[in-house]
Amino acid sequence: MGSGQVTDWQGKNVTVAGLGVSGIPAAKVLHGLGAKVTVVNDGDDARARAQAAELEALGIAVRLGDGATLPEGTELVVTAPGWKPDKPLFTAARDAGVDIWGDVELAWRLRGPDAAPWLAVTGTNGKTTTVQMLAEILKAAGLRTAAVGNIGVSLLDAVLGEERYDVLAVELSSYQLHWAPSLRAHSAAVLNLAPDHLDWHGSMEAYAADKGRIYEGNRVACVYNVADKATEDLVREADVEEGCRAIGFTLGAPAPSQLGVVDGILVDRAFVENRHKSAQELAEISDVEPPAPHNIANALAAAALARAFGVPPKAVRDGLRAFTPDAHRIAHVADIAGVSYVDDSKATNTHAAEASLAAYESIVWIAGGLAKGAVFEELVAKSAGHLRAAVLMGADRALIREALARHAPEVPVVDLDRTDTGAMLAAVQEAQRLARPGDTVLLAPACASMDMFANYNQRGDAFAEAVRELGAGA
Incomplete structure (x- = not known):
């Protein structure tokens, strides 16, 4: 498809897969560049029909209820990141020798000749926080930047918009990386690797390989987690530019070529200058909010990417101080008695919950929801020493209860056999009854929320509201 200049697109037959948050902007951009765009979508509901009408008014063809068939004459497929690689549409495209790009690949190809370099972040957990920290650090250094990709500004807007950037802080999911074969970041980090989205990728090996794509062609630094050997293995396997360095981050004292x-x-x-004999102070743990261990790790990863881009130490400290975490990520709600x-x-999987449980000494743990195929043995075994008690709710709570019975039989468990909206208040009341002064009542469900709530935000809001009710009665 060439370099992606406007002349390359004139009259090109492009199929866009999916009417989602990435599909509609991609269709509009490609249409604006002169491509002949057809959008295909599995669904055919009222929302899809309204979206289709908007695109058709611009002259973009839309096929609803038929996401499986490759339109005649397609020269390129641009897919929404969530579409699984084994869909018949993609099989047909591969058989026909047609390239398949995701929205990230499209944005990468459409960058101008003097485009801002990308500092890219992926990992099972912590991506959004790390990218937001990185953006704050870059801003503190006086650089024009934005947090883009899986969060914030859309990548297409960032590369095609009026605003000029010096550097972009880019969050990338494993899905997006799968469909971004030519992406080459200035520097990149894989924060951690734990089983997630295996139904999409097909295996842990395929999931890891897609995460590892973020290192391909890096120019300056491949940042990895010293405590997670799988991330270092991905660096070893990556084909990078001459002179690119492997940079580790650790919660312990750093060796040369590490932050710690x-x-x-x-x-x-x-x-x-002399990494074998000297170290540069960047910030204090108290500059990181909240100072939980996994959040310190996020801060170190963000600092490593910023330092790879030449940011001074003071900007690291100032950026970390300026950062405020999103709602429902280890958010302190109240102290009562x-x-x-x-x-x-936000701890919707076992890996995130494990990091959260490691942050407190004595916990009454509120957990449960939709397990999405997860197993809880390792989580409970590692966290048992921190648990005062557990309150379980949600569709798959029995899986957590069984793991607690096996690995933490001395921990009292309350099993709330209900999934109505009042269940959260009951859970918080039970937790209050079990807690002692100095304890933390922690909502870290290790599960998705959709059995009881619209999303994890609504679940967190219900928890905060229940805590406020307790406080009012205290």
Whole structure:
């Protein structure tokens, strides 16, 4: 398809798969560049028909209820990231020798000749927080930047909009990376790897390989997690530019070419003159909000990418101080009678919940929901020492109850056999009864929310509302 200049697109037959948040902008952009665009979509409901009408008014063809058939004459498929690789549409495209790009690949190909470099982040958990921290650090250094990709500004808007950027902080999911074969970041980080989305990727190996694509062609730094060997293995396997370095981050004291923590200080032994003998102080643990271990790891990864881009130490500290976490990510709700109540509704899988549970000494744990095929043995075994008690609710709570019985039989468990909207208040009341002064009541469900709530935000809001009710009666 060439370099992606406007002349390349004139009259090209492009099929866009999906009417989602990435499909509609992609269709409009390609149409504007002169391509002949056909959008195909599996669904044919009222919302899809309204979206189709909007596109058809512009002269874009739309086929509803038929996402399986490759339109005649297609020269390129641009897909929404969530469409699984084994869909018949893609099989037909591959058989016909037609390229398949995701929205990230399209944005990458449409960049201008003097486009801003990308600092890219992926991982099972922590991506959004790390990218937001990175954007704040870059801003503190006086750079024009934005948090883009899976969050914030759309990548197409960022590369085609009026605003000029010096550098972009880019969050990428495994889905997006799967469909982005020519992406080449300035520097990139894989924060961690844990089983997730395996139904989409087909295997842990395929999932890891898609995450590892973020390192391909890196110019300056491949940032990996010292505590997660799988991330370092991906760096070893990557084909990078000459001179690109492997940079580790660790919660311990850093070795040369690593960032880490010494006596409560975040330090850099990678981007300093004499890394074998000296280290550069970047920030204090107290500059990171919240200072939970996994969030310190996020901060170190963000700092590593910023330092790879040449950001001074002071900007790292100032950026981390300026960062405020999103709602429902280890959000402190209230202290009542010496007990702290914390909302981490965003912990929708076991890996995220494990990080959350590691952040507190003595926990009354509120958990449960939709397991999405997850198993809880390892999570409970690792976290048992932190648990005062557990309150379980939701469709798949029995899986967590069984893991607790096996690996933490001494921990009292309340099993709430209800999935109505009042269940959260009951869960918080039970947790209050079980908690002692100095404990943390922690909502870290390790499960998705859709059995009881519209999404994890609504679940977190219900928790906060229940805590406020407790406080009013205290």
